[in-house]
Amino acid sequence: MKKKLYRSETNKMVGGVCGGIAEYFDIDPTLVRLVYAVLSIFTTVFPGFILYIVCLIIIPRKPVEGEYNYNDGNFSQYYQQSPYQQNNFDENNSNNNNNDENI
Numbered sequence: 001m002k003k004k005l006y007r008s009e010t011n012k013m014v015g016g017v018c019g020g021i022a023e024y025f026d027i028d029p030t031l032v033r034l035v036y037a038v039l040s041i042f043t044t045v046f047p048g049f050i051l052y053i054v055c056l057i058i059i060p061r062k063p064v065e066g067e068y069n070y071n072d073g074n075f076s077q078y079y080q081q082s083p084y085q086q087n088n089f090d091e092n093n094s095n096n097n098n099n100d101e102n103i
Contacts, residue, residue, distance in 0.1 A: 006062035015056040 003024065011019030011029040018036055022029035040048025 005059055007056070007059050009062050015052075016061065017052060017055045017059060020059060020062075 005024045006020050007016035008019030008023050008029070009016060011022060013019070013033065018032045019029045022032040025032075036048065036052075
């Protein structure tokens, strides 16, 4: 399976960029944040801030199961109903059918 870079949903402090990079390279997120902070200070903070904002915009967030994935074009998970919704639909239909019989 091809590895993809996403913003982290679990290791996030601001937007999950450093956490996502750490997950991608399988390293400690604190180390990535520390390197980012040191590089930002040595580049007079402003370019580091712009780089973070650009990464926040470009790197997609990790798709949640049951949500349309724009990167893969996977519609099947997006349109599936949860078991609760399906059971609720079945119950409503059975109630409507019983009401029709009583009329």
